[in-house]
Amino acid sequence: MSDALIEVENLSFRRGRRVIFEGLDLIVPRGKVTAIMGPSGTGKTTLLRLIGGQLRPDRGEVRVEGRPVHRLRRDELYALRKRMGLLFQSGALFTDLSVFENVAFPLREHTRLPETMIRDLVLMKLQAVGLRGARDLMPSELSGGMARRVALARAIALDPTVMLYDEPFTGQDPISMGVLVRLIRTLNEALGLTSVLVSHDVAEASQIADVVHLIADGRLVASGSAEQMRRSDSPWVRQFMEGEPDGPVPFHYPAPCLEDDFAARTGEGA
Amino acid sequence: MNPLRRLGQLTLDALARLGRMLLFLLHLLPALPLALGRPRLIVQQLYSVGVLSLVIVLVSGGFVGLVLGLQGHNILSNFNATESLGVMVALSLVRELGPVVTALLFAGRAGSALTAEIGLMKATEQLSSMEMMAVDPIRRVIAPRFWAAFIAMPLLAALFSMVGIYGGYFIGVVVLGVDEAAYWSQLVRQVDFDEDTVNGIIKSLVFGFVAAWIALFEGFDARPTSEGVSRATTRTVVNTSLAVLGLDFLLTALMFGNS
Numbered sequence: 232m233s234d235a236l237i238e239v240e241n242l243s244f245r246r247g248r249r250v251i252f253e254g255l256d257l258i259v260p261r262g263k264v265t266a267i268m269g270p271s272g273t274g275k276t277t278l279l280r281l282i283g284g285q286l287r288p289d290r291g292e293v294r295v296e297g298r299p300v301h302r303l304r305r306d307e308l309y310a311l312r313k314r315m316g317l318l319f320q321s322g323a324l325f326t327d328l329s330v331f332e333n334v335a336f337p338l339r340e341h342t343r344l345p346e347t348m349i350r351d352l353v354l355m356k357l358q359a360v361g362l363r364g365a366r367d368l369m370p371s372e373l374s375g376g377m378a379r380r381v382a383l384a385r386a387i388a389l390d391p392t393v394m395l396y397d398e399p400f401t402g403q404d405p406i407s408m409g410v411l412v413r414l415i416r417t418l419n420e421a422l423g424l425t426s427v428l429v430s431h432d433v434a435e436a437s438q439i440a441d442v443v444h445l446i447a448d449g450r451l452v453a454s455g456s457a458e459q460m461r462r463s464d465s466p467w468v469r470q471f472m473e474g475e476p477d478g479p480v481p482f483h484y485p486a487p488c489l490e491d492d493f494a495a496r497t498g499e500g501a
Numbered sequence: 502m503n504p505l506r507r508l509g510q511l512t513l514d515a516l517a518r519l520g521r522m523l524l525f526l527l528h529l530l531p532a533l534p535l536a537l538g539r540p541r542l543i544v545q546q547l548y549s550v551g552v553l554s555l556v557i558v559l560v561s562g563g564f565v566g567l568v569l570g571l572q573g574h575n576i577l578s579n580f581n582a583t584e585s586l587g588v589m590v591a592l593s594l595v596r597e598l599g600p601v602v603t604a605l606l607f608a609g610r611a612g613s614a615l616t617a618e619i620g621l622m623k624a625t626e627q628l629s630s631m632e633m634m635a636v637d638p639i640r641r642v643i644a645p646r647f648w649a650a651f652i653a654m655p656l657l658a659a660l661f662s663m664v665g666i667y668g669g670y671f672i673g674v675v676v677l678g679v680d681e682a683a684y685w686s687q688l689v690r691q692v693d694f695d696e697d698t699v700n701g702i703i704k705s706l707v708f709g710f711v712a713a714w715i716a717l718f719e720g721f722d723a724r725p726t727s728e729g730v731s732r733a734t735t736r737t738v739v740n741t742s743l744a745v746l747g748l749d750f751l752l753t754a755l756m757f758g759n760s
Contacts (some may be wrong), residue, residue, distance in 0.1 A: 282632050311636035323630035337634045340641070382630075390635075 236261040236425045237282060238392060241291035243449075244277065253449040254291070260444075264419050264426045266440035266457075268433060269447050270471070270480065275429035278446075279395050281316055282427070284308045285322060288479075297394070308342070313341060316386030320398040322378040323372040330357070330381050331366040337388045347399050356384040359421075376407025380414070387418065394418070396428035400435045408432075412439055433472055445471060518722070525718045529647060532667050535547050536644035541647045549610040550646070551653030555660070556602055556708075561593075562661035565602060566668020571667065574677050583673070585685030588691045590669030591662075595701045596757070599662035601749050604708035605655060608741035612706070612716035615646055616737040619720025620730035628721075643721065646743055647713045655702050656707030700756045707752065708745050709760060717739045 233348035237259035244252045251274035257419040259265045269275055280286045281293050283302040292299040295311060303311060324333050334353045338344060344352070357363040370378060379399065386394065398413060400408050400434060417437040419426045430436040435442055437457030444454045445468060453468045461472050486492065534545065573589045619642065622628050628638040666688070673679040692698070716737045723733035 284631060285629065309637075312633055313633040315633070317630070317633040319626050319630055321626050323626035325627055326625070337636070340636045385634075439699070 234261050235259065236296060237427065238294045238297075238342075239278075239282075239291070240294070242281065242288050243279065244274070244286070244288050246277075252288075252450055253447075255450055256444065257444050257446075257451050257454065259425065259427050261425050262419075262423065263441040264428070264439050264440045265444065266436040267427065267429045267444045267446060268431060268436055268471070269445055269452075271431060273446050273448070274396050274449070277476060279317065279427070279429055281395050282395060283312065284306040313337075314391050315391055315393045315395065316389075317456075318379065318383050318386050318397060319393045320401060322370075322375075322382040323376055324382055324385070326356070326370050328370075329366070330362065330368050330370070333370070333381060334385045334388055336385065338417075341389060345369050347435065348458060348463060349466065352388070353384075356388055357381075357385070359382045359418070361410070374407070376410065379407075379411065384413065384459075390422065391427065392423075394424050394426045396430075398425065398430055398432075399428055400430060402433040408435060415439055416487035422486070432473060437472075502742075520717050521722055522714070525721060526714060529643060529714075529717075532640040532644040534639070535640055536648060539645070542641075543648045546646045546649030546654055550607075550615065550649045551657065554610045554653070554657060556609060557606055558657045558661050559664050561602060561606055562599075562664035565598055565661075566590060566594070566665030566670075567672050569598075570663065572670035574673055574679065581599070582676075583679050584675040585687055586669065587666075587680050587684035587686075587688035589599075590690050591666050591688045592605070592697060594662040594665040595630070597660045597696050597749070599760030600701055600704035600708055601745060603604045603658040603661045603705070604654065604712055604745040605742055607650075607657065607708075607712055608716070608738050608745070611650065611653070612712050612732045612741050615650070615713075615716040616720040616723070616734045617730055618642070619646075619717060620723035620725075620733050623721065624725035624727070624730060626725075643717050644716060650713030651706070651709040655705035656714065658701065658705040658708075666753045668732060700752075704749065704752050704758065711744050711748065712741045715744065730757065733758060 235258045239257045242252050242255040243250075249477065252340065253397070257267070257279075267278065277286065281288055282295065282300065287301045292301065294300070295315070298307075298311070300311070315490060324330075325336065328336065330398070331353055335349050335355050338349050338352060342349075353361055354366070358367055358384055360383050362377060362380055362384065365377060365381070370381070373381060387464065392491075394415075399411050403411060412435050415426060415428065428436060429438070440457055442454065443457050443460050445452045445460065447467070449500060453463055459466055460468055463469055463472070467479040469475075470480060476482050531743045542696075546652075569587065569590045574583055577586055577589065579584045622642065626644065629643060645652050670684060674681045674684050718739045719733040719740070720730075722728045
C-alpha cells in the first residue's frame with residue numbers, strides 16, 4: 232500500500248519470558264491520525280519504541296517510509312528520527328534547561344542556524360502550543376499539562392513528518408485534556424503530519440482519530456473508524472470501547488473457585 | 502534459593518556488569534574526541550564537578566596537612582630531624598595522600614552526584630528522549646562529564662597537596678618552631694619533579710579516569726527507579742573507593758617498588 236507510512240508486519244517481541252507481541256500486523260496511513268488502543272500492559276509504549284528503533288523486534292519488522300527500522304545503520308536511524316517526533320508520557324523535559332532552551336535543544340544540536348533565527352523558530356513553536364509567554368520558566372515550574380505542551384513544541388521543533396504520542400491524555404485535567412486533543416488534531420492538519428497516538432482514553436482518542444487499531448494479547452483485535460468500532464459485533468471490542476467493568480475481560484483476576492478458597496481457609500484454621 | 506546457586510547467580514551478575522561496563526567504555530571512547538569540539542559543555546561540567554568540589558578538597562587538604570605536621574614533628578623530633586618535616590609532609594602528600602584522598606573525596610562529592618544526575622535523567626526518560634531526537638546521549642551528556650572529571654582530578658589533587666604542605670608548615674614552623682628555611686629548602690631539594698610530582702599526577706589521571714568511568718556507568722546502568730538510582734549512587738562511592746585504593750597499591754608498586 233503506497234499510502235502507508237508505517238507498516239508493522241508479523242511483529243513478535245518478548246521481554247524475558249513475557250510475550251508482548253505475537254504476529255502483530257498493522258498499518259498507519261499517511262496524513263491521518265491513527266489511535267492505537269488497548270488495555271494497560273498490552274505493550275502500546277513498547278510498540279512506539281519499536282517504531283522509533285529503540286527496541287529490536289524478535290521477529291517480523293517495522294517499516295517507516297518503506298524502510299525496516301531495525302536494519303538501518305545508526306546514522307540512517309538518526310536521520311529517520313529527525314523526521315520523527317515522540318511525545319513521552321512524562322514529557323521528559325530536560326530539567327536543567329528552561330522552556331525556551333528545551334525547545335531550542337534539537338535546533339541547536341542539529342542545525343547551525345543563527346541565534347536570531349533559533350529564537351524566532353522556538354517562539355513560533357511555543358506560540359503553536361500557547362506557551363510563548365512561559366519561555367523563561369523552568370520545567371519544575373510547569374503544571375503537568377503545560378510540561379506536555381512544551382514537550383510537544385520540542386517534538387515538532389525540527390518539523391517532523393511523523394508524530395508519535397505516548398498516552399498524551401493520561402493524568403490531565405479536563406481543560407488541558409481538551410487543549411491537547413485539539414492540538415494534536417490541528418497540528419496534524421496544519422503541519423501535514425502523520426500522527427500515531429497510543430492511548431487507553433477511549434473517548435478522547437476516538438474523538439480525533441481517523442483510524443483506530445485495538446490491540447490485546449499481542450495481536451491486532453480490530454481496526455476501523457471509531458464509529459465502526461463502537462458498532463462492532465465483538466463483545467470484547469464493545470466492552471473496551473464502552474468501558475464496561477465485566478464482560479469477555481473478567482472483573483476478577485483468575486483465582487481458584489470461591490468456595491474452595493474459603494473452605495481451604497476454614498480447613499487451615501481447624 | 503540454595504547458597505551454591507546464589508553464589509553462581511552473584512558471580513554471573515558481577516561478570517555481566519563488568520561486560521556492560523566495558524561495552525560502555527567502548528561506546529564512550531570514540532565519543533571523547535568529538536566532545537572536545539564543544540568546550541562549553543565541558544566547562545559547565547568542570548564547574549559542577551571541579552569548582553564545587555573545591556571547598557571539601559581544600560578543607561580536607563588543610564586538615565590532612567595539619568595532622569601530618571603534628572605526627573611528623575612528633576616522630577622526627579625523636580631523631581633530631583625535624584628540619585626534614587617539609588620533605589616528609591610534601592612526599593606523603595604528593596606521592597600518596599594528594600591523589601588518593603582527593604579521589605576518595607571526589608567519589609563522595611562529585612561521583613555520587615554524577616551517578617544520581619545521570620540515573621535520574623534515565624529514570625525521567627530524558628536520555629531516551631534525547632535518543633529519539635537523534636542526539637547520542639553518550640556524546641552529549643556522558644562525554645563532557647567524563648572530560649570534566651578527568652581534567653578536574655589532577656588539579657584538585659594538586660590543590661589538596663598544596664594546601665596540605667601549607668598546613669604542615671603552619672603546625673611545624675609557626676606553631677612548633679621548626680626552622681622555616683629548613684622546611685622549604687629540604688622540601689625543594691628532595692622532592693623530585695620527575696620522580697614524585699609526575700608520578701603523583703599520573704596517579705591522579707588514572708584515578709580521574711576510573712572515578713569518571715564508574716560514576717557515569719553506574720548512572721547510565723541504573724535501574725530507572727528511585728531505589729535503582731539510590732543503589733547506583735552507593736555503588737559508585739563504594740566501587741570507586743575500592744578501585745582507587747587497589748590501583749594505588751598497584752601504581753605505587755610499579756612506580757616506587759624498585760627504589
